[in-house]
Amino acid sequence: QITLRESGPTMVKPTQTLTLTCTFSGFSLTTSGVGVGWIRQPPGKALEWLAVIYWDDDQRYSPSLRTRLRVTKDTSKNQVVLIMTDMDPVDTATYYCAHNRDWGYFDYWGQGALVTVSS
């Protein structure tokens, strides 16, 4: 059974750096073809894909956020970490991590973590 869970701060101040951790079980990020992605959703708005990291450390980033994002993995802990720099109030959103299948779609999702950016 695949599960994922996001953890991190619920609030950050403008210009600060956000660090979110996705802890997963039921699969290994050392298995060929496996990936973990990050998706966010501002309140009342649409889903926005942010980044994905694969078993071979291949990383993909949203072009509009590429300069602010970094994704790393710790296979020994079954964790993926998202780092987003220079946070702004418009980055207030629920941040999801999800299991990426077939180099594309997301078949298992975490419950999401609401992050508010406010001074």
Add this chain to the structure above:
Amino acid sequence: DIQMTQSPSTLSAFVGDRVTITCRASQSISVWLAWYQQRPGKAPNLLIYKASSLENGVPSRFSGSGSGTEFTLTISSLQPDDFATYYCQQYDSYSPTWTFGQGTKVEVK
């Protein structure tokens, strides 16, 4: 970057209605399209992948079709549980990034 446009943005329907949602890609993505359902306050749930493949456990009243730039999600007979927001997502392997549509909210008429 590939843009995804869904229509309509909102759809009002009765229980039992046949419902169709359209998703258009700004360039061809072959069949590399997924559909998700999201209920309020919950994470999205995968319904369809590779344009027309039904995910395990998803009711057969959901179906997907299309290729290239135009895709549809059809609910053959709308059930009370189906009132939710639906998103398409492209994952063309030739594009280094992935994109979601803006969503279609299916509400009670």
